[in-house]
Structure formats: structure tokens, C-alpha cells
Amino acid sequence: MTDPAPGPPPHADGAPGGSPAARDLRLVLPTLAVFITTAVAVADAAVGAAALAVVLTAAAAVAATWSAGAGHRSRLDSRALGVLALACAVGAVAAGVQAARTHALAAHPLVQLIGARTGVEAVVTGFDRPVRGGGVMVPVRVEVTGTGATARTGELDVVLLARAGWRGLPPGTRVRTSVTVLEPRSAGEPPGLRALAPPRVTRGPGWTGRVPAAVRHRFREVSERALTGEASGLLPSFVLGDEGGVSERTRDEFRASGLAHLAAVSGANTTYVVGAVLLGAAATGVGRRGRLVAAGLALAGFVAVVGPEPAVLRAAGTGAIGLAALGARRTGRPLAALAAIVLLVTLLDPGTATGTGFVLSVCATAALVVAARPVALRVRRPWMPGPVADVLAVCIVAHLATLPILVASGLASGPWALPANIAVAPAVPVVTVLGTAAAALGPLWEDGAVVLSAMCAPALWWLETVAGVAAGLPGSPEITPA
Structure with missing residues (x-):
């Protein structure tokens, strides 16, 4: 037979x-x-x-x-x-x-006016970020170019360089101003704008802009109460991308050491936050469905705290897929979902899809989908609970996956960028999770938020120390005095 x-x-x-x-x-x-x-x-x-x-x-x-x-x-x-x-x-x-x-x-009419002055009507689409020399860059969507009989309509997302009066404008604020149209930084990109006058606000922001702005303002106050020195400005920078309180010298040190990317909200941020929620829910005995609900609420809260800007929404999407991979029985479905997001973003917003921030988020998430579970099994020990191993694997995989992109993009400039990123890897999740919790708690219970922010002090000290040491080593880019 x-x-x-x-x-x-x-x-x-x-x-x-x-x-x-x-x-x-x-x-x-x-x-x-x-x-x-x-x-x-x-x-x-x-x-x-x-x-x-x-x-x-x-x-x-x-x-x-x-x-x-x-x-x-x-x-x-x-x-x-x-x-x-x-x-x-x-x-x-x-x-x-x-x-x-x-x-x-x-x-677009702006492209025809490069080098000239004109008036514009625009909507602020994101929070401002400081630039060297004391100014800020503000993302705006120009809707009307010119004034009076010469006005022409046409939407175009651009970056506006400005000084007085432009700090702190919440997303959704409609403004009018006069600008100089600047040459684009590279072929295929829209031109830039330089503001020639303070903005004239024609309509205030909606709640989607007011709520994140209020959270940012309260979190800056909380950080100043809980921390001293550069740490009080670094915490809002790492958690919310709010670099307004960081000195120019410290920003230069983080750039020279290859750690500047930590101030950008990415899929890794959402991974750390939602991972901490999953860990806490598992430790208290919550079932699988309860953990998924808690993770979804944490993700929605993260977007509400940081602000529903396009970069934040994309980071939330990629981060959610990465965390879903930890609980999935196979990696194909999360990887297919990630591919679908990349496909849609690339077709709808090619400039963003090819930007370094989005590529970092996608690479980190793809690595989590493929390698997070095997790494978690490798690092697990008899004395280590399974959820702890999962979160530790997320941290390891996300950092190692993004390092080559940072090097290739120039964000990790200098020979010490790789060891610097590895050295700060344990501190980044601590700052992200505790800082996000403090930012969310600030409007409700300021004293509790101060305690959580103060708990970030050792990790912030380590981040600042590594950046300063790496920036001062031979071969690192020279820091230009302010």
C-alpha cells in the first residue's frame, strides 16, 4: 500500500x-x-x-x-x-x-511671479517651526494671488518664511499679507514665499486648530514648571514637534549629531504611545478586544494632542499598521495595508510621499511588520513578560530600520550619527510616552502633567548629553555661531 x-x-x-x-x-x-x-x-x-x-x-x-x-x-x-x-x-x-x-x-500664478512682490490670501495648514536667524517657516495653502482686479484664484501648498507676527498661528487661520515669491529649492517643487508684513487675520481657526494650539501652550507651561534649562524646550519638541523653546545652539547640536529627526512626529511616535497602552492593558488583564479599543482611543488621542496635520495623520496610519502587525497571525495583511496607504499617498500627494519624513515612517512600519515578532521572540526571557518583549522589539526594530534612511538623506550627517542614534534608543520611547501623556493631561490636571514631565528629566538629560558629545567629536559638521 x-x-x-x-x-x-x-x-x-x-x-x-x-x-x-x-x-x-x-x-x-x-x-x-x-x-x-x-x-x-x-x-x-x-x-x-x-x-x-x-x-x-x-x-x-x-x-x-x-x-x-x-x-x-x-x-x-x-x-x-x-x-x-x-x-x-x-x-x-x-x-x-x-x-x-x-x-x-x-x-499657477505664483510661479509666474518668482522674484516679484504680490499679495496673497492663504490658510495656515500647520504649526510654525523656527529657522536659523530668528525667523519661522509657516506651511500655508495659497488660495488667491494678487489683489483687486489682478487677483487670481488657485490653491498651492507652500512654505512661508516670516518673522514678526507669524509665530503661534493655529492651523486653519485665514490670513492676508504681502510677500516676495522665492525660487523653488529644487525642480518640481513649488516656489517659497517671504512675508513682507505681519499677517492680517481674516478668519480664526476652527476647533481642529484651536484645540492643538491650546494643548501646545499648556504643555509649554507645564514643561517650564517641571524642567530646567534646555530640557524645558526639548520636551515639547520631541513630543509635539514644537521647537520654539529650543535654543539655536541645541538645535545645531542635534543636527550635527544626526538626532534632529527626533523632533519630527513620525510613525515611531505613534508606535511607542500605542505600544505603551497595549502593554498597560495587557498587564491589567484586559482581553484582546479591549486592548484594541484602548489602542484605538490612544491613537485618536495622540492625533488630537499633536494636531490633525497631514504629517500627523500619515504617521498615525503607518504607526497603527505597525502595531497591528504585533498581534496579527501573519504579516501579509498589515504589509498589504501599508502598501495601500503608500499607494494612495503617492498618487494623491507625490511631494509628500517622496519626502524623508514619510519614507522614514513607512520604512519603520514595514520593518515592524516583518521583523517585530521574530525580534520579540529573540529578546524574550523567562523573567520578561511577553508584552514587555513586544514593546522592546518595537523600539529596536524601528530605530535600526530608519538609520540607513537617515544616513542616505543627510539627516544623520557625520560619522557619529549611527552610534548616537543607537545610544539614545532607550530614552526616546520614555520621552515620547510620558511626554504625550503629560501633554494630554495638561489641560485637565496641570499638577499631574508636571509630575509626568519631571519624570522625563533623566532621559532628556541623556539625549542632550549624547547630542552635545557627538556634535563635538572629530568629523562632525561644524556648528556655526549664532
Whole structure:
């Protein structure tokens, strides 16, 4: 009697032959194609992007034809060619979208006024950030260019450089001012603006701008009560991206040491916050559904505290997917969800999708999806609870995954950036979790928020010390005196 023919080996995720996981991963290659095509076309002229779209369309047609012909001979070849055809097709769509955006940008009235002065009506879209020399840069959406009979409508997101009167404007504030239109920093980007006068506010912000602004104001007061020296300004910077209280010297040290990225809200921030909530819920015996509800509420609270800016919403989305991977039985679905987010953001906002901040969030989240669970199993010890190992794995994987991007982008400039980032890795989650809790608690119970902020003092001291030491080592970029 012969043994029955062996069936397909069970997949690690529990699916025969791994087919469900394979289906979940089919979106990854087209997403990579869209991202790469957009990165290539974003700095190209509209004609070049359109030509790329035509070439990719032809390649998709050829691959689809070959796929149909290979179907009778090899199912594997047919599927591979089908995926290739899909990747080329969505790449063609991305190139076409970028060609249309490039054409629209070239036709915007601001582009015709580079080097000239004009009046604008705009909406503040994010919180201001300090720049060297005492000014600030404010993200705005220009809606009207010119005044009186010469006014022309057309929306364009730009960065406005300003001084007096522009600090502290909440997102959603509508303003009028006179500006000088500046050359774009690189091809494919919109021009910049330099304010020539203080803003004239024509309409105040809605609650989505007022609430985060109030939280920021109270958190600055809490930090000043709880901490001394540079630490009182560093805490709002790390938690909310509010760098207004950080001295120019300290900002330069963090840039020179490759730690400046810590002041930007990313998917890692949401991962730490939601991970701490999951850890606390698991420690108190809350079930799986209860932990998911708690994590969702923590994520919504994080967005409300930091502010619903586009960068924060994208960070929340990628961070949520990363945490979902820890509880998932297989990595395919979270990875497919991440690919879908990248695909949508790349098609809707190519400039943001190819920016360093978004790439950092995506890389960190992809690494969490793929490696967080194996690393958690590696670091787990008999004396270590499982949730603690999970959160520790999140910290390790997120930091190691983003370091190459930081080096390649120049944010981790200098030979000491890598060891500096590794050295501060244990302190970053402490500051993020306790600081976010303090920021959320501040409007309700200021004394309690002061206690939580004071608990961040050792971690902040370590961050400041590492930045100062690394910035002073041989080979680090020279810090220019203010």
C-alpha cells in the first residue's frame, strides 16, 4: 500500500502553500513601482513624466499579452507577468498624475511671479517651526494671488518664511499679507514665499486648530514648571514637534549629531504611545478586544494632542499598521495595508510621499511588520513578560530600520550619527510616552502633567548629553555661531 501523495507544505502563517500570504503581498510590487516612478518623475518636466507614462503603458500591454500566452505553459510565469503588467500599469498612472501636477504647478500664478512682490490670501495648514536667524517657516495653502482686479484664484501648498507676527498661528487661520515669491529649492517643487508684513487675520481657526494650539501652550507651561534649562524646550519638541523653546545652539547640536529627526512626529511616535497602552492593558488583564479599543482611543488621542496635520495623520496610519502587525497571525495583511496607504499617498500627494519624513515612517512600519515578532521572540526571557518583549522589539526594530534612511538623506550627517542614534534608543520611547501623556493631561490636571514631565528629566538629560558629545567629536559638521 503506497503512502498518499504529500500535499503542499503548510505555510508558516497557517495557509496551505502560503497562498493567502502571497495574495496579501501582491500589492507590494505595484506600490513600489508607483513610488519609484513618482520619485523619478517628481523632478521632471510635464513632458518627461508624460513620456514615462506612455512607455510604462506600452510595457504593461506587452507584459499582459505575454501573461495571457504563458498561461497554458506555466502558471508561475503567467502570474509573474501579470504582476509585472499591473506594476507597469499603475506606474503609468503615477507618471500621468505627476505630469498633470507638474503642468498645473507651472500654470499657477505664483510661479509666474518668482522674484516679484504680490499679495496673497492663504490658510495656515500647520504649526510654525523656527529657522536659523530668528525667523519661522509657516506651511500655508495659497488660495488667491494678487489683489483687486489682478487677483487670481488657485490653491498651492507652500512654505512661508516670516518673522514678526507669524509665530503661534493655529492651523486653519485665514490670513492676508504681502510677500516676495522665492525660487523653488529644487525642480518640481513649488516656489517659497517671504512675508513682507505681519499677517492680517481674516478668519480664526476652527476647533481642529484651536484645540492643538491650546494643548501646545499648556504643555509649554507645564514643561517650564517641571524642567530646567534646555530640557524645558526639548520636551515639547520631541513630543509635539514644537521647537520654539529650543535654543539655536541645541538645535545645531542635534543636527550635527544626526538626532534632529527626533523632533519630527513620525510613525515611531505613534508606535511607542500605542505600544505603551497595549502593554498597560495587557498587564491589567484586559482581553484582546479591549486592548484594541484602548489602542484605538490612544491613537485618536495622540492625533488630537499633536494636531490633525497631514504629517500627523500619515504617521498615525503607518504607526497603527505597525502595531497591528504585533498581534496579527501573519504579516501579509498589515504589509498589504501599508502598501495601500503608500499607494494612495503617492498618487494623491507625490511631494509628500517622496519626502524623508514619510519614507522614514513607512520604512519603520514595514520593518515592524516583518521583523517585530521574530525580534520579540529573540529578546524574550523567562523573567520578561511577553508584552514587555513586544514593546522592546518595537523600539529596536524601528530605530535600526530608519538609520540607513537617515544616513542616505543627510539627516544623520557625520560619522557619529549611527552610534548616537543607537545610544539614545532607550530614552526616546520614555520621552515620547510620558511626554504625550503629560501633554494630554495638561489641560485637565496641570499638577499631574508636571509630575509626568519631571519624570522625563533623566532621559532628556541623556539625549542632550549624547547630542552635545557627538556634535563635538572629530568629523562632525561644524556648528556655526549664532
